[in-house]
Amino acid sequence: MPVGGAGEGIGLVSPEEAARFAGMSHKAVFGEVMEGLARGGDELSVVVSDYGRRLNLGGLRELCPEAFVQCGIAEQNQIEVAAALANEGFCTFAPSYATFITARVLDQIRVNLGIMRSPVMLVGVSCGCDSAILGASHMALEDVACVRCIPGMVAASPADNAEFAAVLRWLAANPRPAYVRMSEPLANLHPDGVDSLEGLDALRGAESPDVVMVASGTIAATAVRAAEALAARGVEARVLDLLMVKPLPGESLLRQVAGARLVVTLEEHSVVGGLGGAVSELLAERGLGVPLLRLGMPDAYQAADTRERVLSLCGLDVEGVAASVLGRLASL
Numbered sequence: 001m002p003v004g005g006a007g008e009g010i011g012l013v014s015p016e017e018a019a020r021f022a023g024m025s026h027k028a029v030f031g032e033v034m035e036g037l038a039r040g041g042d043e044l045s046v047v048v049s050d051y052g053r054r055l056n057l058g059g060l061r062e063l064c065p066e067a068f069v070q071c072g073i074a075e076q077n078q079i080e081v082a083a084a085l086a087n088e089g090f091c092t093f094a095p096s097y098a099t100f101i102t103a104r105v106l107d108q109i110r111v112n113l114g115i116m117r118s119p120v121m122l123v124g125v126s127c128g129c130d131s132a133i134l135g136a137s138h139m140a141l142e143d144v145a146c147v148r149c150i151p152g153m154v155a156a157s158p159a160d161n162a163e164f165a166a167v168l169r170w171l172a173a174n175p176r177p178a179y180v181r182m183s184e185p186l187a188n189l190h191p192d193g194v195d196s197l198e199g200l201d202a203l204r205g206a207e208s209p210d211v212v213m214v215a216s217g218t219i220a221a222t223a224v225r226a227a228e229a230l231a232a233r234g235v236e237a238r239v240l241d242l243l244m245v246k247p248l249p250g251e252s253l254l255r256q257v258a259g260a261r262l263v264v265t266l267e268e269h270s271v272v273g274g275l276g277g278a279v280s281e282l283l284a285e286r287g288l289g290v291p292l293l294r295l296g297m298p299d300a301y302q303a304a305d306t307r308e309r310v311l312s313l314c315g316l317d318v319e320g321v322a323a324s325v326l327g328r329l330a331s332l
Contacts, residue, residue: 021161022188031056079108083118098124098140113177128268145273154178186221204239
């Protein structure tokens with residue numbers, strides 16, 4: 001179901017845009033979308049904490065200098081300023097490193113976005129292991145868990161740049177307390193563009209699948225490739241891109257997993273408190289006895305390394321995911 005019951009025809013991304021966005025970094029896409037919103041007449045405010053130079057915001061600053069608010073290295077103050085602007089009617093985005101715009105400012109999120117319902121849209125860039133080379137301090141592996149527990153918060157995890165742009169545009173048209181996490185995309189999973197924000201998109205279909213893989217974030221591309229590897233071994237897998245971790249598209253998800261031998265969740269986030277937890281809660285509450293395999297980052301801090309190396313060490317590359325699924329199926 002679209003967030004808030006609306007989403008059709010809002011924030012659409014054309015196939016041409018999807019192809020162009022696929023050749024850009026997610027930070028560059030953010031800046032381009034913000035500039036486009038300003039050109040469209042939105043009363044826009046982008047509040048940053050020193051990080052603005054890396055977010056392709058030069059066009060926005062030239063077009064509409066007053067829309068850019070620099071708070072310096074002070075994320076808590078960033079949230080307070082963003083909330084004040086949002087309460088005055090500005091369409092307000094607050095971007096930063098994903099780990100800093102969630103865990104570091106959780107009290108400000110709780111009070112301003114949770115209790116006061118200030119419609120600030122938080123954007124966490126370089127989420128998951130995107131900045132793993134900088135060490136555990138810059139790996140956002142608990143950001144979804146932080147915001148999931150805030151009443152009324154939307155938590156979105158786009159699978160690629162096209163979906164990222166669509167979510168940003170949709171939120172601009174429907175301001176609300178929200179968090180969008182994004183990392184460098186691994187593939188263009190929406191070559192036909194984004195027509196709507198359904199919250200659940202079949203990236204790989206299969207009739208009567210053995211396995212239904214539910215992926216959140218850019219690691220969805222790994223799920224698709226792992227499903228292809230499983231198919232080569234005679235195991236049919238359906239892959240679902242779950243955009244909205246909160247609110248969870250529960251009814252759609254239940255329909256998609258019906259009859260599967262195994263449900264697998266895949267996320268570039270801790271196995272505690274993220275997508276796997278949300279799906280397991282849903283299945284348990286509905287009394288579905290389908291086996292569940294939660295794949296994600298282990299409940300431990302990781303040493304600094306490249307994103308690819310960290311994911312591989314944690315079994316979250318294509319080979320690791322396929323092997324985990326086969327191992328679990330063998331035990332059923």
